[in-house]
Amino acid sequence: MSKYKIWKCGICGEQVIEGQRFLVIKNLGFAHLECVVSELVKKYQSISREALSLLEANEALTYAIVRLKTAEIETESDHLRGLIAAARKDLEKHSAFLGNELGKLLGYL
Numbered sequence: 001m002s003k004y005k006i007w008k009c010g011i012c013g014e015q016v017i018e019g020q021r022f023l024v025i026k027n028l029g030f031a032h033l034e035c036v037v038s039e040l041v042k043k044y045q046s047i048s049r050e051a052l053s054l055l056e057a058n059e060a061l062t063y064a065i066v067r068l069k070t071a072e073i074e075t076e077s078d079h080l081r082g083l084i085a086a087a088r089k090d091l092e093k094h095s096a097f098l099g100n101e102l103g104k105l106l107g108y109l
Helices: 033-044 049-074 078-106
Strands: 006-008 015-017 022-025 029-032
Touching: 006 029, 015 029, 022 033, 022 049, 022 078, 029 033, 033 049, 033 078, 049 078
Parallel strands: none
Antiparallel strands: 006 015, 022 029
């Protein structure tokens, strides 16, 4: 049984597996990073510095969230699991905020 979740990409329809390069965008859901980049290029014929900054920041947060989830699963200490979970949830809030901004650029909000 996999420890990681699987979703459907809101852009291409293929599987998004937790641990891949993905983003969560309001009103779109989960999407591969590469699909989001393609959508931005289709819409604007290039990627603005603002969009690139949002992509990079959100990808970093998503990667950290997955790593924290792995640490949460692997620790035997309930105390540490709680601390790690709190840090992960905090990053998830920041990732959602940045995802909303990307959604605005893509026209989903």
